[in-house]
Amino acid sequence: MSDSVPYLDLPAQLRAIRSDLDQAIARTIDKCSFCLGPDTAQFEKDFAAYIGTKHALGFNSGTSALHVALLLLNVGPGDEVITTPFTFVATSWAISYVGARPVYVDIEDGSMNLNPALVERAITPRTKAILPVHLYGHPFDLDPILAIAKKHGLPVVEDACQAHGAKYKNQTVGSFGAISCFSFYPGKNLGACGEGGALLTNEPAFEKRGRALREHGSTVRYYHDEIGFNYRMEGIQGAVLGVKLKHLPHWTAERTRVAHRYHELLKDTPLQLPAEAGYARSAWHLYVVRHARREELKKHLEKNGIGCALH
């Protein structure tokens, strides 16, 4: 049966802002600014200001932003990167792309994010970086992980691909690490009309080399200083994201209201509900419940027209 409560009602979101999107896309077409272009440049400024970093670079996906993040940190063959096994596979791909090895550290039961208490013992002389994930929109516990990283002189890359607008102790996630990466896959809290991603940093050298790496390793046309990639954000996606970013604070507040309503209505059921840690304000990308009879529960929800998925 078709879902009376869809898993994600993207058409409803698009309907509400459709004329602004149409105008932004038409403007991009009129200007033929299809690759990066002025709307992407404006979005980069606005998104950096929203997250609280000096620089944001538009990419064609979160995966490519993560790849370039590790290249900027000179992670390469033989190196190790500490990360979480409980994430979307692209977090690990980035580590594999540069020839390094993902070293998996187990997660905490509550937030389901990297367990800070287990990180230090996983550090070896080959460790080059720590790459935790703010999964489902819930921040990982930044303070202890940043402290361990500082003690060992390791950079932290935040995989914030699911956590646009989430806060850790009142500061927006994506503004803590040496580098942070976001995805604008259409179903994300801030989604493009296609693929998209961003790499954020305060470090001028990362900004400069990051812009080059996403554009064939080039800062001056036809001069290629190192092997680069075509990882540019499309102009149309920059224009779309610029329109949508203005709505993100309100959308996040609505997600939070709905999550709290779910808490209330589901509190007396046998479901294990998602817990928000004291330090966290989740962006509520997903509302993930746990139950011992998962498959049966999923079938039951589907039978009753309630969209759900396994994550």
Ligand SMILES: Cc1ncc(COP(=O)(O)O)c(C=O)c1O
């Ligand atoms: C945690 C996480 N990391 C990385 C990615 C990759 O982003 P993209 O799909 O934009 O390449 C995603 C996207 O689903 C994600 O959820």
